[in-house]
Amino acid sequence: MTPNSRIASILMASLLVLTACGRGGGDERAPEPNDRAVAKVQDQTIWASDVKREAVAQGLIGEGEPLDVTSDLFRRVLDEVIDQKLLAREAERRGLDNSPLAERRLQATRERILGDMLVETVVNGAISDQAVQTLYQEQLRLARTSEEIRVRLILSRTKPEADAVIGILGQGASFEAVAMERSVDEATRFSGGDLGYSTLDVMPQAYANALRDRPAGSTVGPFQTEGGWAVLRVEDRRKESPPTLEQARPQIVRYLTYEGVRRLLEQLRGKAKVDVMLSADGAAPAQEPASAPAAAPPSQVAQPAPAGTPAQ
Incomplete structure (x- = not known):
């Protein structure tokens, strides 16, 4: 602190x-x-x-x-x-x-x-244990329909460079070795282009579109992205691994708390008379609050010098 x-x-x-x-x-x-x-x-x-x-x-x-x-x-x-x-x-x-x-x-x-x-x-x-458990089971149900994909990336600056990468891979070169040698993505090149596991909904749209129906072992690309031309390799596809109840509990409790506060405020606003005293354009009247410091008397306010007066 x-x-x-x-x-x-x-x-x-x-x-x-x-x-x-x-x-x-x-x-x-x-x-x-x-x-x-x-x-x-x-x-x-x-x-x-x-x-x-x-x-x-x-x-x-x-x-x-x-x-x-x-x-x-x-x-x-x-x-x-x-x-x-x-x-x-x-x-x-x-x-x-x-x-x-x-x-x-x-x-x-x-x-x-x-x-x-x-x-x-x-x-x-x-917020009871039963409420947390119910929401957790709903998350599990949704997770069972999701799939995680492990992908490797080789990113090139131009399409000719990406085409050359495809040619080298076609000759049997290791994807990891080519990524370390030729990829311009500094975040992944030294791990052989490994992007880890993720779901399509969190990937950039260009990646998600290219990978949607590709099985494990596929080489995808090249295709253009915001960072350059990408070539991907699908390492693995698996059902998404959901968090345990204890891992998910803090997030679930925060969500239930937010929803509870929202509903409580809706009930209170529905019962109370609330008048927001702003003008039609949403601005408050141009008036200083009572706690604002008093303005200086006119005699203490600096007056602009007449035109042509030399600066002091």
């Missing part, structure tokens, strides 16, 4: 601490079962769950991953949480939390957190 991003993280979290301080942050009860007090700033306890939540917010660990209280990472994040509380207390002492702008920012932060908690409660709570 860069120094600027660390400071930004501390300042954002300090806003949250200000809210907690305003509600009496000296509660000694553990916020979670088996939680552990790890530090104290004046009369406010810092719990292990506070540190872990901050580590998750910074993307240092994933949701649900453990964080050892004896690790260097835990201690580093703990120091940041202490800094957050010290900054928040000082801001509170100076009365910075009492301004209308501070109240609006704190309210926006509170609403963001409450929205996240609603998603965790309503959406994430509805």
